[in-house]
Amino acid sequence: MDMPSSFSLFRRTKALETEIDQFLDKISQASLLFKRAIQIYTESGCTEEFDEKLHQVNQLESTADHLRRAIETQLYTQTLIPESRGDVLGLLENLDSVINDLEGALWGFSIEIPVIPEDYRADYVALTDMVVQAVESLVLASRAFFRNIEAVPDHNHKVMFYEKEADRVSTKLKKAIFRSDLPLSQKAQLRNFVEHIDNVADKSEDVADRLAIYTIKRTV
Amino acid sequence: MEITILFFLTSGLFLGWALGANDAANVFGTAVGTRMVQFTTAAMICGVFVILGAVFSGAGTTETLGKLGSVNALGGSFMAAFSAALAVYMMTKLGLPVSTTQSIVGSIIGWNLFSQTQTDTTSLLKILATWVVSPILAAIIAIVLFKLVAVFLRHAKIHLLRTDAYTRAGLLLAGAFGSYSLGANNIANVVGVFIPASPFTDFHFTDLLTFTSTQQLMLLGGFAIAVGVFTYSKRVMLTVGGGLLSLSPIAAWVVVTSHSIVLFLFASKGLEHFLATNGLPTIPLVPVSSSQAVVGAIIGIGILKGGRGIRWRVLGGIGAGWVMTPLLAGLICFVGLFFLQNVFDQKVYRPVPYELSEPAIERMEKLGVAVGNFRDLHSRRFETAIAIRDALKERTGLSDEDLVTILDAAELDLMVVDATGIDSLEKSRLTDGQVQALRSLAGERYPHRWMLADALARISEEWRPREKNKINKIYNVDLKARLAVVFRTFRADQ
Structure with missing residues (x-):
C-alpha cells in the first residue's frame, strides 16, 4: 500500500509491530520444537530427527536474537515509547533468555546423551509439557502487554500455575531417581537434566513477575 | 524619526x-x-x-x-x-x-x-478571575477527557x-x-x-x-x-x-488538548457568534488564559490519580x-x-484634559447621567482624569458607571478631519461608503472624539453601530477598531 511520506511514522510503527510479533512467534515455535525434541529423545534417543529439532531451535534462537537487536535499536534511535521503552527492553531480553535456556537444555542432551530408564520417561515428557505450557502462556501474556494490557493477568496466572506443576513433577521425578538403584553418577546426571528442563519454567515465572509490574506501571 | x-x-x-x-x-x-x-x-x-x-x-x-x-x-x-x-x-x-x-x-x-x-x-478583576476560573475549568475538562480516553483505549485495544x-x-x-x-x-x-x-x-x-x-x-x-x-x-x-507532575504521554496530550478546549469554548468570540447566529444557546465568555489553563489541566490529571504525584x-x-x-x-x-x-527627556504620555462642555453635558444627559448633581462644574476644564474624578467624587447619586460615562464624554481629544488623513485611510480596511462619509466631513473640527463618531453615524449607515446583542458583537467590535484608526488619523495633538 502506497502511503505519503508524512505517514512514515505509522509505516515504521507497523513494521516494528510485525517484528515484535515475529519475535514472540519464534519463542513459541522454539518451545513447541523443544517439546517434540524431548518426546523424540525419550522414545528413541539421540536420533537424526532429534538433531534436526535441535538445529531448528538453534536457528530460531539466532533469528530471535537478530529481531530483538533490531527492535531495540529502533526503539532507541526513533525514541519511541519513551515511558515504556526500558520495560519493553527488559521484557524482550528476558524472553530471549527463555529461548536460550530451551536451546541449552537440548544441547545438553545432544552432548551428554543421558540414558533415561524406561520408568522415568513419562515423567520427563510430563515435565516438558508443563514447561512448554508455561512458556506458551508467557508468550500470550507478552502479546497482551502490547495489544491488550487488561488481558495480561489472564495469561500471567497460568504461567504461575504451570511453573508450580512443573516443580511438583520435577520434585517427584528427582525423588524417584535418587530412591532408585542406579549408580550415583547417573542419578546426578538425570537430576541435572530434570533441572535443565525445569529451569525454563522458573525463568518463565520470573519474566511473568516482571511483566506484572510493567503492566501495573502502564495502567496507573 | x-x-x-x-x-x-x-x-x-x-x-x-x-x-x-x-x-x-x-x-x-x-x-x-x-x-x-x-x-x-x-x-x-x-x-x-x-x-x-x-x-x-x-x-x-x-x-x-x-x-x-x-x-x-x-x-x-x-x-x-x-x-x-x-x-x-x-x-x-x-x-x-x-x-x-x-x-x-x-x-x-x-x-x-x-x-x-x-x-x-x-x-484587574478579570486577572483575579483568570487565576481561579481557568485552572478549574481546565482541570474539569482534563479529568473528563482523560476518563474518556482511558475508556476508549480499553475498548479499542x-x-x-x-x-x-x-x-x-x-x-x-x-x-x-x-x-x-x-x-x-x-x-x-x-x-x-x-x-x-x-x-x-x-x-x-x-x-x-x-x-x-x-x-x-x-x-x-x-x-x-x-x-x-x-x-x-x-x-x-x-x-x-514534568516539574509539576510526572505525566504519561497520553496525559500530556490530554493536558494540551483540554487547554485548547477551554480557550475555544470560553474565550472564542467566533464560537459565540456562530452559536448566536444559529439560534443556539451560547456559552458564557469568561476570562481564561493559556498558562493558567495548562497548569489547571495538569492539576486535574494529578487529582484524578489521587493527588499524590x-x-x-x-x-x-x-x-x-x-x-x-x-x-x-x-x-x-x-x-x-x-x-x-x-532623565532621558522622552514624552511618555500625552496629557488628556477633560472639559464638561455643553455638548458633553448633553451627551451625558442623553445617556442617563443626572447632570444636575454637578451643574456648578459645567464648562470647567480638568487637566487629568484623576482631577475630574476627585471633583465629582463628593457628588451624590453618581455610580461608577456614570463616572465612566462622564469621563468618556468629557475627554478633550481634538479631531481635525483633513484630506491627507482621508487619503491615507483609503488603503486601509475601511469600506468605500465609510471613506465617502469621511470625505463629506473634510475640514470639520471636533473637540471630543465621540462627536466625530456621532457625525459619521448620522451620515452613513456603515458607521452606525448595530443593536447590542451577541450576534452583532463582532460587528460592533470591528466598527470600534475602525473608529480607533480614524481617531488616530485625525487626532490634532500628536
Missing part, C-alpha cells in the same frame, strides 16, 4: 521574545517534558506556526493595536512593553509559566498611575507502539494549532502599537500578491517570538511537562509567579517611566 521608531520597536521585539520563551511551554511543554517530542522538533514546529499565525491571522483586524494601544505616547508604549517583557523574562528564568497578557495589563496599570489616567477596575505513534501525532498536531493561535492572538501585543509608525513599505510581488508593511512588521514580531521559543523556552517547558512546592511557586507578574510589570513600568521622562 525612523531611528527612534526602530529603537522603540526593540522593546516590542523583546516582548515577543519573552512571550515565545514563556508561552511556547503551554503548547509544547507536556510533549517535550514526556520526551515524546524532542525540544528542537517542538521549537521548529512552534516557531514556524507562530510566524504563520502572526502573519496570516494576526492581521485579522489589521488595525488592531493590542492592549498597549491604550498607552497614548510611543515612549510610554516602549516602557510598557519593556517592563511587561522584563517581568515575563524574570519568571521564565525561574521556569514559571505565566501570562504575558497579564504582565502587559500590569504594566499598563503602571502607566495609568504614572500618567494619572483612570484604571478600568474590570481589567490498540498496539502499544501504535498508541505511541498516535499520541505523538496528536501532540504535534495540538502543538502546531496551539502555536498558530499563539502567534495570531499575541502578535498585536508585540508589534500592534508600532503599526501606525511602521518603518516598512508595502512589497508588491505581482498585481495579486502584496506583502503589506503591517504584515512585514508582524513577520518581524513572529520571528521575535520564534527566537524566544528556540533560545529560552526549554526551562518553562520542563516545568510544565503533585509537587505542591512547584505549584506554590507557579501561583506566586502569577501574582508577581502583573505587580512586577506595573512597578518596573512606573519607575521606568519616571526615568524615561525625567
Whole structure:
C-alpha cells in the first residue's frame, strides 16, 4: 500500500509491530520444537530427527536474537515509547533468555546423551509439557502487554500455575531417581537434566513477575 | 524619526521574545517534558506556526493595536512593553509559566498611575478571575477527557507502539494549532502599537500578491517570538511537562488538548457568534488564559490519580509567579517611566484634559447621567482624569458607571478631519461608503472624539453601530477598531 511520506511514522510503527510479533512467534515455535525434541529423545534417543529439532531451535534462537537487536535499536534511535521503552527492553531480553535456556537444555542432551530408564520417561515428557505450557502462556501474556494490557493477568496466572506443576513433577521425578538403584553418577546426571528442563519454567515465572509490574506501571 | 521608531520597536521585539520563551511551554511543554517530542522538533514546529499565525491571522483586524494601544505616547508604549517583557523574562528564568497578557495589563496599570489616567477596575478583576476560573475549568475538562480516553483505549485495544505513534501525532498536531493561535492572538501585543509608525513599505510581488508593511512588521514580531521559543523556552517547558507532575504521554496530550478546549469554548468570540447566529444557546465568555489553563489541566490529571504525584512546592511557586507578574510589570513600568521622562527627556504620555462642555453635558444627559448633581462644574476644564474624578467624587447619586460615562464624554481629544488623513485611510480596511462619509466631513473640527463618531453615524449607515446583542458583537467590535484608526488619523495633538 502506497502511503505519503508524512505517514512514515505509522509505516515504521507497523513494521516494528510485525517484528515484535515475529519475535514472540519464534519463542513459541522454539518451545513447541523443544517439546517434540524431548518426546523424540525419550522414545528413541539421540536420533537424526532429534538433531534436526535441535538445529531448528538453534536457528530460531539466532533469528530471535537478530529481531530483538533490531527492535531495540529502533526503539532507541526513533525514541519511541519513551515511558515504556526500558520495560519493553527488559521484557524482550528476558524472553530471549527463555529461548536460550530451551536451546541449552537440548544441547545438553545432544552432548551428554543421558540414558533415561524406561520408568522415568513419562515423567520427563510430563515435565516438558508443563514447561512448554508455561512458556506458551508467557508468550500470550507478552502479546497482551502490547495489544491488550487488561488481558495480561489472564495469561500471567497460568504461567504461575504451570511453573508450580512443573516443580511438583520435577520434585517427584528427582525423588524417584535418587530412591532408585542406579549408580550415583547417573542419578546426578538425570537430576541435572530434570533441572535443565525445569529451569525454563522458573525463568518463565520470573519474566511473568516482571511483566506484572510493567503492566501495573502502564495502567496507573 | 525612523531611528527612534526602530529603537522603540526593540522593546516590542523583546516582548515577543519573552512571550515565545514563556508561552511556547503551554503548547509544547507536556510533549517535550514526556520526551515524546524532542525540544528542537517542538521549537521548529512552534516557531514556524507562530510566524504563520502572526502573519496570516494576526492581521485579522489589521488595525488592531493590542492592549498597549491604550498607552497614548510611543515612549510610554516602549516602557510598557519593556517592563511587561522584563517581568515575563524574570519568571521564565525561574521556569514559571505565566501570562504575558497579564504582565502587559500590569504594566499598563503602571502607566495609568504614572500618567494619572483612570484604571478600568474590570481589567484587574478579570486577572483575579483568570487565576481561579481557568485552572478549574481546565482541570474539569482534563479529568473528563482523560476518563474518556482511558475508556476508549480499553475498548479499542490498540498496539502499544501504535498508541505511541498516535499520541505523538496528536501532540504535534495540538502543538502546531496551539502555536498558530499563539502567534495570531499575541502578535498585536508585540508589534500592534508600532503599526501606525511602521518603518516598512508595502512589497508588491505581482498585481495579486502584496506583502503589506503591517504584515512585514508582524513577520518581524513572529520571528521575535520564534527566537524566544528556540533560545529560552526549554526551562518553562520542563516545568510544565514534568516539574509539576510526572505525566504519561497520553496525559500530556490530554493536558494540551483540554487547554485548547477551554480557550475555544470560553474565550472564542467566533464560537459565540456562530452559536448566536444559529439560534443556539451560547456559552458564557469568561476570562481564561493559556498558562493558567495548562497548569489547571495538569492539576486535574494529578487529582484524578489521587493527588499524590503533585509537587505542591512547584505549584506554590507557579501561583506566586502569577501574582508577581502583573505587580512586577506595573512597578518596573512606573519607575521606568519616571526615568524615561525625567532623565532621558522622552514624552511618555500625552496629557488628556477633560472639559464638561455643553455638548458633553448633553451627551451625558442623553445617556442617563443626572447632570444636575454637578451643574456648578459645567464648562470647567480638568487637566487629568484623576482631577475630574476627585471633583465629582463628593457628588451624590453618581455610580461608577456614570463616572465612566462622564469621563468618556468629557475627554478633550481634538479631531481635525483633513484630506491627507482621508487619503491615507483609503488603503486601509475601511469600506468605500465609510471613506465617502469621511470625505463629506473634510475640514470639520471636533473637540471630543465621540462627536466625530456621532457625525459619521448620522451620515452613513456603515458607521452606525448595530443593536447590542451577541450576534452583532463582532460587528460592533470591528466598527470600534475602525473608529480607533480614524481617531488616530485625525487626532490634532500628536
